[in-house]
Amino acid sequence: MSPLSNQAQTSSAIPASQTTWIKNPLDVFSGAISGPDAERDLRGGIVIQGSQIIECIAAGQQPVTAVDQQLDASDMVLLPGLINTHHHFYQTLTRCLPAAINQPLFPWLQTLYPVWAGLTAKHIEVATEIACWELMLSGATTVADHHYVFNHALSEAIDIQAEVVGRLGVRATLTRGSMSLSQKDGGLPPDSVVQTEQQILDDSLRLIKRYHSAEQGSMLNLALAPCSPFSVTESLMCDTATLAKEQGVRLHTHLGETIDENDFCLRTLGMRPVDYLEHCGWLGPQTWLAHGIHFDQTEIQRLGAAQVGIAHCPTSNMVLASGICPTLDLAKAGCKLGMAVDGSASNDSSNMIQELRHSLMQQRLRYRADQITHQQVLNWASQGSAAALGRDDIGVLAPGKQADIGLYKLDGLNFSGAHDPLAALILCGASQVSTLMVAGKWIIEDADETRAQLEQLKLQHHQLAIQLVN
Numbered sequence: 001m002s003p004l005s006n007q008a009q010t011s012s013a014i015p016a017s018q019t020t021w022i023k024n025p026l027d028v029f030s031g032a033i034s035g036p037d038a039e040r041d042l043r044g045g046i047v048i049q050g051s052q053i054i055e056c057i058a059a060g061q062q063p064v065t066a067v068d069q070q071l072d073a074s075d076m077v078l079l080p081g082l083i084n085t086h087h088h089f090y091q092t093l094t095r096c097l098p099a100a101i102n103q104p105l106f107p108w109l110q111t112l113y114p115v116w117a118g119l120t121a122k123h124i125e126v127a128t129e130i131a132c133w134e135l136m137l138s139g140a141t142t143v144a145d146h147h148y149v150f151n152h153a154l155s156e157a158i159d160i161q162a163e164v165v166g167r168l169g170v171r172a173t174l175t176r177g178s179m180s181l182s183q184k185d186g187g188l189p190p191d192s193v194v195q196t197e198q199q200i201l202d203d204s205l206r207l208i209k210r211y212h213s214a215e216q217g218s219m220l221n222l223a224l225a226p227c228s229p230f231s232v233t234e235s236l237m238c239d240t241a242t243l244a245k246e247q248g249v250r251l252h253t254h255l256g257e258t259i260d261e262n263d264f265c266l267r268t269l270g271m272r273p274v275d276y277l278e279h280c281g282w283l284g285p286q287t288w289l290a291h292g293i294h295f296d297q298t299e300i301q302r303l304g305a306a307q308v309g310i311a312h313c314p315t316s317n318m319v320l321a322s323g324i325c326p327t328l329d330l331a332k333a334g335c336k337l338g339m340a341v342d343g344s345a346s347n348d349s350s351n352m353i354q355e356l357r358h359s360l361m362q363q364r365l366r367y368r369a370d371q372i373t374h375q376q377v378l379n380w381a382s383q384g385s386a387a388a389l390g391r392d393d394i395g396v397l398a399p400g401k402q403a404d405i406g407l408y409k410l411d412g413l414n415f416s417g418a419h420d421p422l423a424a425l426i427l428c429g430a431s432q433v434s435t436l437m438v439a440g441k442w443i444i445e446d447a448d449e450t451r452a453q454l455e456q457l458k459l460q461h462h463q464l465a466i467q468l469v470n
């Protein structure tokens, strides 16, 4: 059933000329925690036209614009669509693999690389679909993926992902990942999952030309993402930075995740990861890093001065016992702090709203309770994540921004007795949206119905997961 009322319009796409008032939400968060976007009163709701928000309404006020239809949101909390800045969709197929669980990053990867070497086009397609639905059902309207496993039979992984995200209607940043340093050359991955530098650079250029759209409201950004210092050659890191600059796309990699990575860099490159980043031409605002944990204070200042983005992945960092990201220090220094669930083999879920709860709890162990609020983690997952992905058209509820929103009903037992609805979303542990809109289109109109429709896909995914490990 459509959540819309008053007019007969029930289409999930709002025609460009139509206006919709998301009316009187129970509570609302704009995405910002300082400045004019944080101070604006949104308790009367927002008006959407086409793919954009055109009006924000103060409590008790009516829209100035004539509205064609309304959605009564008085029993729902309104958030900007959450933005996931780092994932490995294919890892949904290797969640909780007994041989891999209970290990830190390096042995965990070495256990999983040979399994991932068996990925086929079908695995990529179905895993991408499952991960995207899991993210969307948990409130994400923009998803980023870091696909870096290109076995010898699988060259079209990003093309498959581009087809799936386009079909689902979710906004995406797809990164062309890569590995070029195998065990025989002193790296961590086996030969079966690395490519030559030329193969990687040629395919990167092909994908940028085919899919990257940089305009406001873009549904698909492409970025380049050599995997990590221990799986990529130095020359590929440098050449990728040059290509990204020539083509005007962003750069992404894993950095500062573990002490083992620091040791690897010192031993094989003779420098620490941030020096390596600078040496390869990566230390700038075009770069966002997954994890960003093991930096000293001087390195944090250098990353901040360069306005590097950080994909903070608290659950994965706890599961792999990697460490605790110095979020507030990085943000204070000038880094753009975003949030991510990381790959589903190190999480082992892709639930974006639950990630915020984990972040709040983990970060309170490092900082004071009054410094890590529910608004702070919500801000990282919206405005902060948008900045990390280099976007200023999403992540905030304000006129002129894209109409990407999530609405949450607090009807579970876990919310009973909660006083502050916005705080309850994080502290009582929300796990699912009720409805979700991307670029003015209802992607999820009724989450329970959507879940029911995904049963067949789930079965197929589970069978593919079993087949992959056998």
Ligand SMILES: Nc1nc2[nH]cnc2c(=O)[nH]1
Binding pocket: 088, 105, 109, 227, 228, 254, 257, 316, 342, 343, 346
């Ligand atoms: N957490 C995590 N770190 C990585 N470093 C290189 N590859 C990976 C990965 O798949 N997950």
